[in-house]
Amino acid sequence: MRTTGKSRSRGRDTRKTSPNFIINDFRLFVRAKLDSISGYAQIDTGAVSTMIASSVADPFKKIGASTLRGAFGELRTELVAVGCVKLLGSTFRNIRARVQPDEHAGFTKLPFKAIMTAGVDLLFASERILRLDFRRSSAFYVSDSAEKPSAHWENSVPFHFMTPYRLVVLRSEMGNTELGSTLFDTGAGFSVLNSDRFDELAPHLKKEESIETTDPTGGKAKIPVFRHDGFQIGGVQFGTVRFLVIDLASVEKVLHGKVDFILGLDTMLDHTWTINLSLQKLWWW
Numbered sequence: 370m371r372t373t374g375k376s377r378s379r380g381r382d383t384r385k386t387s388p389n390f391i392i393n394d395f396r397l398f399v400r401a402k403l404d405s406i407s408g409y410a411q412i413d414t415g416a417v418s419t420m421i422a423s424s425v426a427d428p429f430k431k432i433g434a435s436t437l438r439g440a441f442g443e444l445r446t447e448l449v450a451v452g453c454v455k456l457l458g459s460t461f462r463n464i465r466a467r468v469q470p471d472e473h474a475g476f477t478k479l480p481f482k483a484i485m486t487a488g489v490d491l492l493f494a495s496e497r498i499l500r501l502d503f504r505r506s507s508a509f510y511v512s513d514s515a516e517k518p519s520a521h522w523e524n525s526v527p528f529h530f531m532t533p534y535r536l537v538v539l540r541s542e543m544g545n546t547e548l549g550s551t552l553f554d555t556g557a558g559f560s561v562l563n564s565d566r567f568d569e570l571a572p573h574l575k576k577e578e579s580i581e582t583t584d585p586t587g588g589k590a591k592i593p594v595f596r597h598d599g600f601q602i603g604g605v606q607f608g609t610v611r612f613l614v615i616d617l618a619s620v621e622k623v624l625h626g627k628v629d630f631i632l633g634l635d636t637m638l639d640h641t642w643t644i645n646l647s648l649q650k651l652w653w654w
Contacts, residue, residue: 377606388506391507395558395640397501399508401456401485404428408484409457411474412501413556414644415631416488417624420469421449422476429466437467444473445588453534454491457499457510461491473587485515486556493535501555503638511643525652526603528553528644537644539651541630542601543610544573548629551602553644553651555635558582560612562595566629567614573597574612582613590615597643601654602632610636 391398391409401410408424420437421429429449437444443462447468454461458487476483492499498511528539537553546569548562559582562570574595583589592613617628642653 390506390508391481392506392634392638393481393502394475396475396510397483397634398483399456399554401454401487403454403484404452406484409479410483411483411486411553411556412492413486413488414492414537415552415554415556416486417490417536418467419454419464419488420467421444421485421490422474422484423468423470424476425440427466432465435467437469437586438450440627444456444470454485454487456487457492457508459510459632464491468585473584486491489535489537493537493644498646499644500641501637502642504641504643512547522588524602524605524654525650526605528649528651529537531564531624534624535646536624537557537651538626539632540603541596541632542604543570544599546570546573551630551632553642554631555634556635558635559594559632560610560636561631562612562614563617563629564614565618571596577611612636 385419387582389399397412397414398409401408403421403425406428408425417652425492426447426449429445429451432450433448435446435448437446446644449466451464451466459574474483474486499508500511501508526539528537528576530536531538532614539551539553541548541551541606548566559580574597577594579591579598581591594611594613596609596611598609600607613632621628640653643653644651
């Protein structure tokens, strides 16, 4: 059981929070629309750029090409212009997006039509408040006027953006070991410890069964899984965390910054997370 400090006070949030997302194989999807094409978008706060599925890319104007780099490989992709994107109750206009093969995105075997991956260039395009409520299966933007101080704010931790991208980076700890550069990444199905931090933590970890994982380029690898029972976020006790151990040097090269730990979707489940972009604060309960 994960410990989260004080629980949220009931009845405080009066906005509509009916279920509006799907969790499939540790991935988060919401309804979306690309111009006139409807389907689902994966919400990926670890993706620096938005991507659309190759199966729906033909109607959009091609404006160039770029290289997509993942933890296990890289892929040359086209760039397209999308006139209008709708998701999370908001409309975004004149969006540049990469074209990603459906099989590399893991969309081909889904029981619904996935059309895109929404990255931080879209999700964090303006100074909004994004709430991911895994208890109610609901994701939405919150207005500043609707946010008032409450008990769960004691779980508030500051974050900064990993420039030049709007990736959310905060501090976490395993026991007495600080992981100063922790990436908040809903696109990572599992949390990840950078292998260069493994030796100092190894005496305090418990090994579990390895799993196979895939990056956005389609690269695959079998990765060891470990567990730590004293995980903290910004000094606040969280509880048990399971994670993969991966060499993140290639990811750090792409992001132009240090990444000690990736806080993945499996760790976020059963909690509510609020990202206030203007205050650069993240709180959870």
